[in-house]
Every structure is written in structure tokens, then in C-alpha cells.
Amino acid sequence: MLDRLEHALRARPERPAVLSATRTGATRVRATRGELAELAQAYAAALHARGLRPGDTVGVAVRPGPRALAVLLALWRLGLRGAVLDPGAGAEVLRARLALARPALVLADAAAQAVAGWARTPARRARRARLELPELAGLGPVATVGPRLPGCAPALGTGAPCTGVPVYGGTDDADAVIVFTSGTTSRPRAVVHSRAGLAAGMDTVASLFTADPASGGQGAEPVLGGTFFVLVPSLTRGAPVALPARSPAVLARQLRRLRPRDTYLTPPQLRDALGAGARFGGRVWTGSAPASAALLDRVRAAGADQAWGVYALTELFPAAAVESREKAAFTGPGDLVGAPLPGVRAAVDGDGQLLLAGPAARDRYLGEDPDPWVRTGDRARLDGAGRIVLEGRCKDMVLRRAENIYPGLYEPGLHVPGVELGVLVGVPAGDGDERLVAVVQPQRGVPEPALRAALSDPLRRMGTARPDALLFARIPLSGRSRKPDRAAASALAAGLLAAGRGGPA
The missing domain is CATH 3.40.50.980 (Rossmann fold)
Incomplete structure (x- = not known):
């Protein structure tokens, strides 16, 4: 390409x-x-x-x-x-x-x-x-x-x-x-x-963008997105690419004027745009950070024909994708990220870690020997249909009273209507033990008492993994993709609890 x-x-x-x-x-x-x-x-x-x-x-x-x-x-x-x-x-x-x-x-x-x-x-x-x-x-x-x-x-x-x-x-x-x-x-x-792996990844992205028969794989309808994997396939098929505005308010106006056929924004960009009153159309894609079913539903409610969550890693982009309706219909534990895309093979090792392979996978780590399997660091299972269901990070684990708790397995339950973002973090409790704390970032204008009531049932369903405390705060983000910074969120939770903020979950 x-x-x-x-x-x-x-x-x-x-x-x-x-x-x-x-x-x-x-x-x-x-x-x-x-x-x-x-x-x-x-x-x-x-x-x-x-x-x-x-x-x-x-x-x-x-x-x-x-x-x-x-x-x-x-x-x-x-x-x-x-x-x-x-x-x-x-x-x-x-x-x-x-x-x-x-x-x-x-x-x-x-x-x-x-x-x-x-x-x-x-x-x-x-x-x-x-x-x-x-x-x-x-x-x-x-x-x-x-x-x-x-x-x-x-x-x-x-x-x-x-x-x-x-x-x-x-x-x-x-x-x-x-x-x-x-x-x-x-x-x-x-x-x-x-070179072959990079080309294969772009071919996969191109197949996603042109999957709609109505587009015919051609045309000059604009695409909104700033990544290399958006620019190259779009320009190759003749579509101009608009770089997303940094200001949420300007981004909302940009979307209204441009009316892109395909939009690729990270979950934080989507949340900020929705908070600024953005309206969408066509297909919206998001990745680089967890995208809940609630967020994808909000995007569709804001006018998008389809809202897709893309599961990708630095080592393999993209690996799987799921549309909002399929994700919302999933009722099992964990986070459904979709079926492996064509050419991608998925397996789970003896420790429950997701392994991926395919033409777009990285060749190796610099200074190391090639390995056909990418060890994702994600705990996962494959359901009866072969879809990937994430169950948390192998390293993102909280040890509470000798019980291993994987936050990613339970965090989807925090994303009830009115929640912008929610994470579970461990706060040191002495002797190597930890307290499990739910940190929830409300959407603008949503009162905390209403959210506490909406979260009562999801928290109860967590059983032995129920958090010790519930805090409402803005969750720190980090990196180019603006993912939740778990270490910073844990430090924030510790400080708020020490100051007497928060209450029992």
C-alpha cells in the first residue's frame, strides 16, 4: 500500500x-x-x-x-x-x-x-x-x-x-x-x-474502512483521524484526511462541518467531544484505550451509524474489532473486544494470557530473537464463537487478603449511564495487603448521589471482588493515547482516602 x-x-x-x-x-x-x-x-x-x-x-x-x-x-x-x-x-x-x-x-x-x-x-x-x-x-x-x-x-x-x-x-x-x-x-x-508486517496492518485497516458496500471502496468522502494507520489507507483510496482539532469545542464544530464518513478518535477524545455536544455520522472507530459499551452507545446516540471498538497493540495493529450493538448484547463477565480479524490467530496460554499471531504482528523486539506469538499481557478467554473476551491485565492485579483480583475483569461493570470513566486500583494497606478502590469519573452535570445509587447493584454483583471504597474524581491519564494512569490513580485514591474523602462501595 x-x-x-x-x-x-x-x-x-x-x-x-x-x-x-x-x-x-x-x-x-x-x-x-x-x-x-x-x-x-x-x-x-x-x-x-x-x-x-x-x-x-x-x-x-x-x-x-x-x-x-x-x-x-x-x-x-x-x-x-x-x-x-x-x-x-x-x-x-x-x-x-x-x-x-x-x-x-x-x-x-x-x-x-x-x-x-x-x-x-x-x-x-x-x-x-x-x-x-x-x-x-x-x-x-x-x-x-x-x-x-x-x-x-x-x-x-x-x-x-x-x-x-x-x-x-x-x-x-x-x-x-x-x-x-x-x-x-x-x-x-x-x-x-x-516492511511486510507494516503493509499487512495497513491492508487490514483498509479492509475495515471499505467494508461498507455503499462506499465501493472508493470515493473522496473525508476521514477524520491523525494516525499513520488512518492516513495511509485513506489517502491511497482517494479520501482526504482531516486531523482532529485539539479543543473539544472546535472538534465538535469540525465534525458538524466536515461530516466525515469514517472517524477515528481515542476514547478520551470521544468523551471530550461528546461533552462538548459533538454529533457524529457514518462510522466511528476508537481504540488505543479501553472503550466501554456505554461509550460506544453514546456515540451512536449522538448520530453515528456504527460505533466500533478496535483492540490493538503496539505489537499488532489491529487485532480485533467489535461494533457497539454486539458489545452491548454481551452479558458474560469480562470485556468483549470482538473476533480476531482476518489473518489473526488467537490462543490462551496456561496462565490465561492472550497470545496473538498474524501477518501484521511485530517481527521481534529490538535486540531479541523473532517470536511468532505476541504475548499481550492481557488475561483473556475465547468464547464459544471464538471471540476475544478480556479479563484484565496479567500485571494489573490487586492482592487483597490473599486473593488475586484482576481489575479489568470487573471494571466494565462500573460503566453505568453517567460514568465517564471508571477504574479499580489497589491502595497499600500494610504488610503487602491492599485495599481495592473504585475511582469513578462522572460525566459533566451528573450528581454523585445518583451515580452512587446506579452503581450499587453493579458493585454488589462483584461478590468477593467488591471494592472497599468508592471515590468520585477525575482519573489521571498518561501517554500519547491518554490511557488511565493506574499508578497515578492509586496515589490519588490514597491521598483522598487519607483526607477522609470517599465512602464504602
Whole structure:
């Protein structure tokens, strides 16, 4: 698909490719299809002129948008391996990740350099160390993509001749991208996807987007979403992609004006948009964090024809999907995330951990041997229809009075009408024991007494896993996908309980 995308962009160069919203929600064109193709070609020429060759690693810290996509297309064309960097991860974490990936060059926009603290380095100090950025000594030079701000690294430059730039002709099992995941500062962990695996994942996403016969798999209906896995399939089939506005109020106006056929937002983005009065249409997809049946139902109630929850991992995107009606009809314990998508194989090991395999699975972890099975870290079972039902995280466990309690098995019961988000966390109670606390974030305007009454029956049905306390508070989120930060939620719960807040569940 990535090979086809360049041809698709040049076939209709005058058409919009990437869109964004003004404060009023009106659409503006960030890049046409021709501009995107030219930018990718210019980046490829600049990287080739710097001496980078197939198999070299390039670190990428560029905000989602036309430049980030053009960089990744250039890396693909040259057979380079892209290491996705999070500049906000902290200096020690970032240095450890760079030391593991060993990039020959880091491409970063001005915002990423400012967040990472790189751009604040005095220029004379950099000259004295004979490095663009001395913080990355021995870890590769840095080049700025896009406009430079004072103190930024030198520009990548796009003036190199585009003629004579080779197109990668190697094997599909070569590395394409590195994405950092779990691990520690001393031992970071990174997922490595091959070119074949990355292409397979995009084909799967494309099949989801074009599953509706009414679309015919073609057309220029806009798609709203900012991830690489949304941009590439959509642009390949001719649809422009609108980057979601950051402000919930602007996002609500953007949705009203744009009326996208397909929308991909994370659960926190959906909750914020719904709180701002957003209306939807067509199909809405959400993932990167748990999406309850109640949230999907709210999306449909706000006008969507379909609301889908996508189960995906850094190691395999996507793995399963479930539509709101199917999820709402599920009455068993656990969280139904759907049947494995075509090509995905699922199994459960002796400890109850979900294992996944398929063409889109990661090749290996950096520095480790390949393994066909992805160990998800999720406890799960396969029901009679072969669907995946999550039962909690293997590591997200609360030990209370010698009983192992897996929060994910019971958290779906907290999502009654009026609940924005709910988690179960352990709070230390001495001697290695823990208290189990339900932390619930109400929807705006919903009174706590009404929620406490609505939660009484679900809490009673938890049996021996019933929480010791119920707290109402805003749940901390973390990471790019804005998932619940369980450690921070546990610390918050401990502080509120110590202050006399909350009550028995």
C-alpha cells in the first residue's frame, strides 16, 4: 500500500490530502496530494544526499501531519528504518532509547526539540562540542524538519536533486519501523515491524474502512483521524484526511462541518467531544484505550451509524474489532473486544494470557530473537464463537487478603449511564495487603448521589471482588493515547482516602 500511495498521490495532485480545522471548525487544506508527494520526494533526496542507505536507522520526532507522513514515506522509499521517538518521555528515557536504536540521524521538528529541551542548548556550546546537539553525543546528529526556531538544529534541507534517488528494491522482511513500548530506563524495550508486517496492518485497516458496500471502496468522502494507520489507507483510496482539532469545542464544530464518513478518535477524545455536544455520522472507530459499551452507545446516540471498538497493540495493529450493538448484547463477565480479524490467530496460554499471531504482528523486539506469538499481557478467554473476551491485565492485579483480583475483569461493570470513566486500583494497606478502590469519573452535570445509587447493584454483583471504597474524581491519564494512569490513580485514591474523602462501595 505504501508503494501504491505515491502513485495515488500523483494521479490527482490538485486534490486536498491533509486537512485541519480553524477555530470556527471550518476546514483548511494543510497539503494537497501533489504537495505531499513532492515533500516526500524532497525528504528522500535530502536523506540520500546525507549518505543514508538501506538498513540505516533514522529517529523521528515530528508531530502528526503532512511533514511526519512525508518523512515516513521517504524512509519507506529508501529502505531506511524509522525509530519513533517521544520527546516528552524524559531525558533519561529518551537517551536510553536512542542508545538502543543507535540512529544515524534524528529528524525532529521545532516543537519536539523544545519539549525535549534540545533547542535550549546555546549554539556556541554546540560548536565547541562539534555536534549539532551535544545532549545526543555519540547517538547521531539531529536535523530540523519544518520551520526552525532559535537554538534548533540545522535544517534537513530539501534542495538536493531528486533525480537519481533510488527506490528500495530489497526484501519485505527488512525492518521498517521501531516503536518503543514497555521496559525500564536501564533496559528499554522496542517493537520492530518489518516492511511486510507494516503493509499487512495497513491492508487490514483498509479492509475495515471499505467494508461498507455503499462506499465501493472508493470515493473522496473525508476521514477524520491523525494516525499513520488512518492516513495511509485513506489517502491511497482517494479520501482526504482531516486531523482532529485539539479543543473539544472546535472538534465538535469540525465534525458538524466536515461530516466525515469514517472517524477515528481515542476514547478520551470521544468523551471530550461528546461533552462538548459533538454529533457524529457514518462510522466511528476508537481504540488505543479501553472503550466501554456505554461509550460506544453514546456515540451512536449522538448520530453515528456504527460505533466500533478496535483492540490493538503496539505489537499488532489491529487485532480485533467489535461494533457497539454486539458489545452491548454481551452479558458474560469480562470485556468483549470482538473476533480476531482476518489473518489473526488467537490462543490462551496456561496462565490465561492472550497470545496473538498474524501477518501484521511485530517481527521481534529490538535486540531479541523473532517470536511468532505476541504475548499481550492481557488475561483473556475465547468464547464459544471464538471471540476475544478480556479479563484484565496479567500485571494489573490487586492482592487483597490473599486473593488475586484482576481489575479489568470487573471494571466494565462500573460503566453505568453517567460514568465517564471508571477504574479499580489497589491502595497499600500494610504488610503487602491492599485495599481495592473504585475511582469513578462522572460525566459533566451528573450528581454523585445518583451515580452512587446506579452503581450499587453493579458493585454488589462483584461478590468477593467488591471494592472497599468508592471515590468520585477525575482519573489521571498518561501517554500519547491518554490511557488511565493506574499508578497515578492509586496515589490519588490514597491521598483522598487519607483526607477522609470517599465512602464504602
